[in-house]
Amino acid sequence: MSEWQVAPGIAPEAADAFASLERVFALQGERIASDPLSNVTRVTIGDRRYYVKRYSAAGKGLRRLFGRPRVKAEWQNLRLFSRLGIPIAPIVAWGLERQFGVFRRGALITLEIPNTLDMAAMALTGDRRLADPAWVDRISRQVARATRLLHDHRFAHNDLKWRNLLVDEDDQLYLIDCPSGDFWWGSFLRYRVIKDLACLDKVAKSQLSRSQRLRFFLYYQQRHRLVPEDRAMIESVLGYFKGRE
Numbered sequence: 001m002s003e004w005q006v007a008p009g010i011a012p013e014a015a016d017a018f019a020s021l022e023r024v025f026a027l028q029g030e031r032i033a034s035d036p037l038s039n040v041t042r043v044t045i046g047d048r049r050y051y052v053k054r055y056s057a058a059g060k061g062l063r064r065l066f067g068r069p070r071v072k073a074e075w076q077n078l079r080l081f082s083r084l085g086i087p088i089a090p091i092v093a094w095g096l097e098r099q100f101g102v103f104r105r106g107a108l109i110t111l112e113i114p115n116t117l118d119m120a121a122m123a124l125t126g127d128r129r130l131a132d133p134a135w136v137d138r139i140s141r142q143v144a145r146a147t148r149l150l151h152d153h154r155f156a157h158n159d160l161k162w163r164n165l166l167v168d169e170d171d172q173l174y175l176i177d178c179p180s181g182d183f184w185w186g187s188f189l190r191y192r193v194i195k196d197l198a199c200l201d202k203v204a205k206s207q208l209s210r211s212q213r214l215r216f217f218l219y220y221q222q223r224h225r226l227v228p229e230d231r232a233m234i235e236s237v238l239g240y241f242k243g244r245e
Contacts, residue, residue, distance in 0.1 A: 004095030010111075014045045018093040024107045027052055037070060042112070049112040050092065058103035071096055071106035074179040077155075078110075084153065086146045087174045089113050089166070110176075113168060118176075120163035123207050130207050135171065140212065142173040144219035147196060150181075156192030157181045162203045194233070198240035 004021050018024055029043035029052065038055045058069035068076075075094040082088050089110040096106030119139075122130060129135045143165065150157060157164075158180040166174040184192050197220070204213050214226075221230060 002097040006093045007091060010092050011046050011048065014092065017045050018109055021095060021097050021107060024052060025054060051110050051112060053108045055106045069096055069103045069106060070179040071108055075108050077178040077181045081175055084149050086149060087172060089174060089176055113166065113174060115169045116166040118163050119165040119167060120203065123162060123203050136208060136212055138171050139167060139173060140216040141219050144216055146175060148220050151193050154183050154185060154189055155181060156184055157196050158192060160196040160199045194236045194240055197237045201237055202241060
C-alpha cells in the first residue's frame with residue numbers, strides 16, 4: 001500500500017517527475033548525504049532544484065516495526081513548524097509505502113531555497129557574517145523565537161544543530177531536517193529542552209562571544225535580565241555534553 005502526495009501548484013515537469021514513489025526512487029542526481037536509513041540527492045528539474053530524501057527503513061531498533069516511521073515524522077514535524085510560523089523549505093512531495101503492514105520505503109522532497117547556507121558550514125569556512133555583531137543579533141533573535149515556539153508547544157527538535165539552520169542572503173532563517181523531533185511532557189520535556197539548547201551552544205561557544213550567547217539565552221527566555229532560576233538552566237545546558245564527547 002502506497003501513501004503518496006504531491007503538493008498542488010508545483011511546476012508540471014516536477015509534478016510529473018515526482019508523480020509516484022517508483023519515479024522518485026528512480027531519480028538520478030547529486031548525492032548530498034547518506035546514512036544507514038536514508039540518503040539525500042539533489043536533482044534539477046526545469047529551472048529549479050529539489051532535495052530528495054529517500055528512506056529505506058522506518059527507523060532504528062524496534063522503530064523498524066513499531067511506531068511512526070522517521071520519514072513520516074519528518075514531514076509532519078516540518079508541517080508543524082510551518083503552522084507555527086517557523087520558515088521551512090517548501091515541501092513538494094511526501095509519502096511512504098508499506099508491504100503487509102510493514103514499512104518498505106518512503107521519501108520527502110523539498111524545494112531548494114536559493115542562496116542559502118547552513119550555519120555549520122558558515123562556521124567551518126569562517127563566514128565573515130559570524131563576525132558581524134548586528135548580523136549575529138538578527139539571526140539569534142530568529143533562532144531564539146523558533147526554539148521558544150517549539151518548546152512552548154511541548155515539542156523538542158532533538159537535533160537542533162547548526163547544520164539544520166539555513167540562512168539566506170536576506171538574513172532569513174529556516175529550520176530543516178527534523179525526523180527525531182516529538183512532543184514531550186514534564187521532566188522528559190525539560191531534558192529535551194536542555195538538549196536542544198546545548199546542541200545550539202555546542203558550536204556557538206567556539207564562534208560567538210559569551211555576551212552573544214547570553215543575549216541569545218535572554219531572547220529565548222523572553223526577558224531582559226537573568227533571574228535566579230536561569231542560572232541552574234544555564235549550568236545544565238553548559239554541562240550537557242560533558243563526558244559525552
